Amino acid sequence: MSALRELLKAAIALPIVLVVGFVAYVLFVMGPIGWIGLAVLTFGVAWLYGEWTGDPRDRDAAVDRVSCPECGARNEADAPGCDYCGASLVD
Ligand SMILES: [Zn+2]
Secondary structure (H helix, E strand, O other), X not given: OHHHHHHHHHHHHHHHHHHXXXXXXXXXXXHHHHHXXXXXXXXXXXXXXXXXXXXXXXXXXXXXXXXXXXXXXXXXXXXXXXXXXXXXXXX
């Protein structure tokens, strides 16, 4: 049974060692310029992902908003009164 456990451990460890070794080898071969390129690529993908999925604040900005005449707070254009001071937003 012990031999089987050792075999199982090797079967799990081998792919990990291969992947880590491969990544380390690729990083080594690329050199500093490759690392910078990889970092730029990673940030670029992250930025694009953020652009595609959209920021909740951007969606909020798309809603029409008006300033309260009393306190200046921003409220949704179709709100009957100010969320902050209660002043009427309807003329
Ligand atoms: Zn107000």
